Amino acid sequence: MKIIIIEDEILVAEDLVSNLKQIKPDIEIVSVLSSVKEAVDYFSVNPQPDLIFSDIQLGDGLSFDIAKAIAIEVPVIFCTAFDEYALEAFRANGIEYILKPFSIESLEKALVKFQNMQKVMAGSIALKYEAAMATLEAKNKTSSSTIMIRYRDRLLPFTLDKIAFFCLENEITYMHAYSGKTYAMTESLEELEYKTGSTFFRMNRQFLVSRKAIIDATDYFPRKLKINLSFPFDKDIIVSREKRSKLLNWLTEN
Template identity: 40%
Template sequence: MKILIIEDENLAAKRLVKLIKEYVPEAQIFGNLDTITASVQWLESNPEPDLIFLDIQLADGISFDIFEQVKVKAPIIFCTAFDQYAIRAFKLNSIDYLLKPVDPAELVAALEKFRNGRKEPAIDIDQIRLMLGQSTKSYKNRFLVKVGERIQTIDIQEIAFFYSEDKVTLLQTNQGKKFIVDYTLDEIEDMVNPENFFRLNRKYISAIAAIKEVFTYSNSRLKIHLENCTDNDILISREKMSAFKIWLGQ
């Protein structure tokens, strides 16, 4: 097994190597790489490893920038000190998320996931960038809607939530007015600021101000009541719970 370590803290890297060697003595370990620049150069010049251990904060920036410069297919286990974000995995090729100092039992569990080909639920990289104060992406400030023969704009601050119904996408304002929009929910999810909007499930994207009540529900899920919404069965899956709680409490 060929393992690449990208980590800007030398002591953390040495400890990680020691733990990996204890569990996978046959592993070939490459690195330690401590910058985005060095990581990109290595990945461009060497065969892809079987697995990457990756810190989020490197000496010259956030490690997500690596994937904007070079294509990486290898699975990733993140190691970071950002415990307050409670992130389980990311929308790349992530296997798991380990908090530094890495717990040996958690490392073993992560390597078992890798060997068994299991992946944790993912959340969007733009959302993580936002939490880390790194988001530079621009988002829509208003949406065009058609009212009879007239076209008007709805400011993003006026939108309570977007939802799909009978293969049509609609937005509902804070006043409860509904308008058809010419985008799918998947498209809208990428257009709105994840600081203010969250994809609750396949049918709903909600503004934080529209979240009226949150209830625990059976099978480790959450039930959401939205303002001025008659749908009382809006559920958040177990896979989305952690990301939703992070978003709600940030």
Template identity: 40%
Template sequence: MNVLIIEDEIKTAKSLAQIITSIRPDARIVSTIQSVERAVSYLTANQQPDLIFMDIQLSDGLCFQIFEQVKIIPPVIFCTAYDNYAIEAFKTNGIDYLLKPFKREHIEAALEKLSNLRSYFSPEKQLTPDLETLLRKLGEPDGKKSFLVFKQNKYITIKTDTIAFFYIHNEMTSIMTFDHHEYTIPQPLEEVQNMVSATQFYRLNRQYLINFEAVKEVEHYFSRKLFIKLTVPTPEKLLIGKEKVSSFLGWLENR
């Protein structure tokens, strides 16, 4: 397995290379690169590796500039000291997001994740009943397209893709649109969750069901929780407990 390391801290890059090769003796570090400019040059002139370990903030800019200039094919494991770029990372080729100072077990878990993904999607793998069910669902309608609401003696149709989030307010389910209009609907939140696309909407907790397009930032919080900021203000601070972190990040990743 050929591995490229893009990391501007030389000591960190050396440590990372040692950990990778100790976990996977078959891994070969093809190069260690410190800047966006050099990364673009290398990836343009050479065969792309099997895996890239990439820091976010490099000596001459953010690593996302590389993706703007080169079509990167292999999966990327981000290793960074910054916790506010997770959404952008998973919108690229990111399969994991490790915060510095990382430990050997973090790298080991990320490499195991890569192996599992490659094994699952290998051409030799036969379709299982669960996968066949998933493929059938992909051909089905992608959730409810609109909701009928009643406000000021009028019935109004609200398109689902204009809804930033659903939430429980005064024991009723409310809709908040991207243009900051609020409506009440009769359906319980659990029922709404089953109506809309699971790809587009995520149930953060018992009170909130949010639209992917409304997610602005995701930050690490105390006790291994995540703090979710939306483009539309919410009445309460949105937190995800550690038990749902993997599920939520997986939802962000699997677009």
């Protein structure tokens, strides 16, 4: 079985390769691609594999954009940490997925699903992606303007203009308010990314930052960007070169 992985987090991609090899040693990982552009360029000149594992949110866009440029003719299984609303979009359109962080068991089930898939399933895959993408974009545009924070035995409402950024530390998500207070949260950064919409940007695996909190961005070797906030913060927020152009476009538009 030939597989291509589309994932912009190197450690996640390596973990996926290792787990797949552990499940089926004869699996051939043909290539690991890290962006929409790289995937489009690759599929433009190379044959498609038997199966694709793909993250959804890549540094230069959503992986659905690949299907807009290239006719994908093989099944795709998405590795995602999306919230329940987004998963409903996949279920409604017959798109297979596994949840991050994935396990050996979930990958085994995904491979069994693939073996039971018929080739015809991929025939209308572009239409399935388009329908799911439209659902996700609609959700993004109508994102909530209030985030509920559980503090002890209370639920505290925070409007987005009171929140500077969300941060992942030791696998726990924290909300940092402009007031200087910090609160632990149960939601993942992926869930918050879709709740906050276009007013926040996913800088990297660790930070989701409000446009209002950013003064500017400066060059950071090599070809990366460093985010400068409007208040003191003792950690650097670095944006990868793959996300550089997307961030600059977002800063311009917002």
